[in-house]
Amino acid sequence: xxxxxxxxxxxxxxxxxxxxTNSAWxxxxxxxxxxxxxxxxxxxxxxxxIWNALDEESKHAQIILITGGLGxxxxxxxxxxxxxxxxxxxVVDEGAKQNVINIFNKLNxxxxxxxxxxxxxxxxxxxxxxxxxTAPGMLFNKPHPTSPAGEEIVFVSMPGVPHEMKGxxxxxxxxxxxxxxxLPVIIHRTLLTAGVGESFLADLIxxxxxxxxxxxxxxxxxNYGMVRLRLTSSGFDKAQIEKDIETQFSQLQLLxxxxxxxxxxxxxxxxxxxxxxxxxxxxxxxESCTGGYIAHLLTSIPGSSEFYDGSVVSYSxxxxxxxxxxxxxxxxxxxxxxxxxxxEMAKGALQNIKSNYVIAVSGIMGPGGGLPEKPVGTxxxxxxxxxxxxxxxxxxxxxxxxxxxxxxxxxxxxxRQFILQNT
Amino acid sequence: xxxxxxxxxxxxxxxxxxxxTNSAWxxxxxxxxxxxxxxxxxxxxxxxxIWNALDEESKHAQIILITGGLGxxxxxxxxxxxxxxxxxxxVVDEGAKQNVINIFNKLNxxxxxxxxxxxxxxxxxxxxxxxxxTAPGMLFNKPHPTSPAGEEIVFVSMPGVPHEMKGxxxxxxxxxxxxxxxLPVIIHRTLLTAGVGESFLADLIxxxxxxxxxxxxxxxxxNYGMVRLRLTSSGFDKAQIEKDIETQFSQLQLLxxxxxxxxxxxxxxxxxxxxxxxxxxxxxxxESCTGGYIAHLLTSIPGSSEFYDGSVVSYSxxxxxxxxxxxxxxxxxxxxxxxxxxxEMAKGALQNIKSNYVIAVSGIMGPGGGLPEKPVGTxxxxxxxxxxxxxxxxxxxxxxxxxxxxxxxxxxxxxRQFILQNT
Numbered sequence: 011x012x013x014x015x016x017x018x019x020x021x022x023x024x025x026x027x028x029x030x031t032n033s034a035w036x037x038x039x040x041x042x043x044x045x046x047x048x049x050x051x052x053x054x055x056x057x058x059x060i061w062n063a064l065d066e067e068s069k070h071a072q073i074i075l076i077t078g079g080l081g082x083x084x085x086x087x088x089x090x091x092x093x094x095x096x097x098x099x100x101v102v103d104e105g106a107k108q109n110v111i112n113i114f115n116k117l118n119x120x121x122x123x124x125x126x127x128x129x130x131x132x133x134x135x136x137x138x139x140x141x142x143x144t145a146p147g148m149l150f151n152k153p154h155p156t157s158p159a160g161e162e163i164v165f166v167s168m169p170g171v172p173h174e175m176k177g178x179x180x181x182x183x184x185x186x187x188x189x190x191x192x193l194p195v196i197i198h199r200t201l202l203t204a205g206v207g208e209s210f211l212a213d214l215i216x217x218x219x220x221x222x223x224x225x226x227x228x229x230x231x232x233n234y235g236m237v238r239l240r241l242t243s244s245g246f247d248k249a250q251i252e253k254d255i256e257t258q259f260s261q262l263q264l265l266x267x268x269x270x271x272x273x274x275x276x277x278x279x280x281x282x283x284x285x286x287x288x289x290x291x292x293x294x295x296x297e298s299c300t301g302g303y304i305a306h307l308l309t310s311i312p313g314s315s316e317f318y319d320g321s322v323v324s325y326s327x328x329x330x331x332x333x334x335x336x337x338x339x340x341x342x343x344x345x346x347x348x349x350x351x352x353x354e355m356a357k358g359a360l361q362n363i364k365s366n367y368v369i370a371v372s373g374i375m376g377p378g379g380g381l382p383e384k385p386v387g388t389x390x391x392x393x394x395x396x397x398x399x400x401x402x403x404x405x406x407x408x409x410x411x412x413x414x415x416x417x418x419x420x421x422x423x424x425x426r427q428f429i430l431q432n433t
Numbered sequence: 434x435x436x437x438x439x440x441x442x443x444x445x446x447x448x449x450x451x452x453x454t455n456s457a458w459x460x461x462x463x464x465x466x467x468x469x470x471x472x473x474x475x476x477x478x479x480x481x482x483i484w485n486a487l488d489e490e491s492k493h494a495q496i497i498l499i500t501g502g503l504g505x506x507x508x509x510x511x512x513x514x515x516x517x518x519x520x521x522x523x524v525v526d527e528g529a530k531q532n533v534i535n536i537f538n539k540l541n542x543x544x545x546x547x548x549x550x551x552x553x554x555x556x557x558x559x560x561x562x563x564x565x566x567t568a569p570g571m572l573f574n575k576p577h578p579t580s581p582a583g584e585e586i587v588f589v590s591m592p593g594v595p596h597e598m599k600g601x602x603x604x605x606x607x608x609x610x611x612x613x614x615x616l617p618v619i620i621h622r623t624l625l626t627a628g629v630g631e632s633f634l635a636d637l638i639x640x641x642x643x644x645x646x647x648x649x650x651x652x653x654x655x656n657y658g659m660v661r662l663r664l665t666s667s668g669f670d671k672a673q674i675e676k677d678i679e680t681q682f683s684q685l686q687l688l689x690x691x692x693x694x695x696x697x698x699x700x701x702x703x704x705x706x707x708x709x710x711x712x713x714x715x716x717x718x719x720e721s722c723t724g725g726y727i728a729h730l731l732t733s734i735p736g737s738s739e740f741y742d743g744s745v746v747s748y749s750x751x752x753x754x755x756x757x758x759x760x761x762x763x764x765x766x767x768x769x770x771x772x773x774x775x776x777e778m779a780k781g782a783l784q785n786i787k788s789n790y791v792i793a794v795s796g797i798m799g800p801g802g803g804l805p806e807k808p809v810g811t812x813x814x815x816x817x818x819x820x821x822x823x824x825x826x827x828x829x830x831x832x833x834x835x836x837x838x839x840x841x842x843x844x845x846x847x848x849r850q851f852i853l854q855n856t
Binding site for chain 2: 119308
């Protein structure tokens with residue numbers, strides 16, 4: 011199988027100032043195209059370390075994708091380095107130059123000399139034009155160091171700006187690789203379970219796992235208190251692979267049916283959204299401690315206005331009273347983090363936003379604000395409809411960001427269960 | 434300087450199912466401790482590839498931190514591999530065993546045999562107890578392959594679950610490394626600019642950059658349409674380094690003063706939060722197209738209830754009218770994405786949530802919903818107070834997620850400017 015490695019270049023990755031989201035996206039695309047990613051490496055803007063990474067990764071793969079280090083400033087040394095590595099000299103590419111000029115014209119910004127330097131490329135590369143930015147991509151071929159004559163390694167250098175890199179990958183790089191290499195089909199089938207731990211699942215499906223054909227691989231992917239199970243297979247006979255993996259996947263779904271959330275690879279918010287669309291219903295949210303995160307998850311889905319009406323993020327007592335009709339006395343006697351308040355929040359949201367279903371949450375996410383009887387990580391979640399509201403207390407003992415995420419996903423799962431049980 | 438590399442293990446990283454946030458966090462912590470991270474490598478759950486990564490990274494660093502691959506299931510092969518690599522055999526660690534038992538008792542969950550396997554460790558390692566989960570960490574020492582006798586490489590293997598890894602790093606790993614190695618001070622000073630491109634900035638500070646002392650490094654970090662500039666220096670004389678970098682950083686701030694947002698390394702939402710706290714004022718939001726993302730950014734800050742009252746996420750017309758008093762006629766004649774509607778949203782939020790300042794946004798984030806006169810990426814942003822509301826149209830041509838992020842950060846910056854100009 012054709013193997014690829016990904017090299018990301020930039021000091022910001024090595025001091026942790028930036029989280030590398032490019033690599034995950036690139037890995038997905040390569041995988042979908044039937045290319046196996048065997049390694050991902052990040053190095054700084056340091057000449058020897060980049061050079062060494064190019065040498066080292068050549069031993070592991072036939073395709074080496076490189077991102078970053080192509081900016082117009084002095085700390086970006088990748089372009090001159092690639093020029094030297096592949097034995098070329100820098101020349102102006104007319105297409106890239108026109109692209110830079112067009113972009114500055116469109117933005118109506120003054121162009122400076124430095125911007126035009128972006129149009130220089132090594133004369134030994136194939137230029138990949140950048141429709142979304144000024145730095146062109148570059149494609150190089152080099153004989154494989156240890157393979158019989160004729161076989162080549164493909165190196166592709168792209169900017170680190172995510173949407174520029176993504177555009178180049180989709181428009182140019184993936185089509186080029188698909189044409190150059192004979193690529194197999196890789197098929198993944200993923201399901202999501204909730205309410206059960208990884209070890210318990212492993213015991214539940216132990217016999218299934220041991221009896222799996224060798225070409226089908228099972229992986230456990232824990233995430234936000236849920237576990238995804240993924241079957242993977244690859245080969246050149248697409249119909250046969252699909253049939254084989256489907257057989258196994260059906261068995262797996264049966265084995266975990268009590269915990270099954272969805273049998274496609276999608277996040278909880280999408281599962282809830284699809285369920286609402288299917289029933290032609292809408293929902294709203296009233297969020298205190300999750301501070302708009304549930305709303306953000308739901309509205310990240312294109313077309314979410316079809317099933318999501320809105321949210322009241324009621325951080326202050328005033329917002330809870332004025333926008334969600336929460337009783338002032340209830341707040342004073344029971345406290346904001348209580349079954350009574352979260353139930354009133356749910357009712358108030360349904361009244362004011364007029365949706366079919368509602369989620370309301372109120373809790374203490376930390377690090378401050380904990381009380382002896384309500385420690386940090388405590389939250390009340392209410393879900394329901396005009397006919398019925400049910401509330402549940404949850405407790406997570408993590409940091410603020412993770413407590414918010416876990417509370418949000420748990421609340422979405424509770425609404426999912428409510429909808430399934432009450433229709 | 435002491436060098437480290439980070440190895441992350443797991444197929445999920447190579448098929449892009451998971452974004453690696455651990456590495457960035459670890460790199461930050463190592464950097465803070467005076468350890469330079471030179472490479473980060475991700476490999477799959479494949480025996481030869483993990484083995485090879487251990488060999489290869491030994492050539493680059495004195496410290497090798499490994500995360501992932503320690504789960505209780507069959508695809509997790511890292512523990513037996515490390516056992517063989519360092520020439521030991523697996524034995525039960527009593528501390529780790531007691532920890533597993535305690536965790537299951539506390540969770541009140543039945544424990545199965547498989548869970549106890551987590552307590553097995555190679556007899557050649559120092560065990561790092563895991564206070565937050567069942568898989569213990571392991572620390573190994575090995576002579577450096579190319580160094581004079583006596584020098585050792587430290588390998589540390591930790592679980593991939595972020596909060597478990599973070600706990601071990603803080604409690605055990607960093608203190609151990611700080612004691613074992615003589616570590617220098619690394620100092621970064623970062624500022625954030627808005628409203629100016631990377632090339633323009635580079636021209637503006639070209640003389641400054643060329644005159645920088647060699648031990649001080651400048652980096653450009655573009656992010657969400659803004660650019661961060663970072664100066665870095667390191668050495669053993671902390672007072673001198675701080676003095677030198679401070680001198681340069683003051684100059685740099687002066688040079689970019691027209692575009693300066695903040696002179697500390699913090700996100701825009703924190704800049705706005707601090708400004709409000711300093712003026713003892715509060716704010717609220719009315720979000721349509723950003724769908725709660727601005728609320729989420731603000732409430733991700735611990736203690737944000739001191740300056741943030743809440744939000745109305747008004748996805749439907751009904752929510753805009755009922756919760757934000759937007760005039761039905763305005764919606765019909767001007768459309769939801771208009772100066773008039775976003776101004777009414779801002780006024781309605783101020784009336785109903787009773788804060789000092791407000792941000793309101795309405796736009797089309799894509800991929801669907803675009804109109805010839807209002808293409809995907811168009812948004813109206815209003816910011817202001819009871820005395821005055823100002824509205825501005827913005828346009829971003831990216832995907833939904835990035836349009837939402839850019840609109841949110843731009844809106845926060847507009848409010849920041851409004852507060853500075855109107856007090």
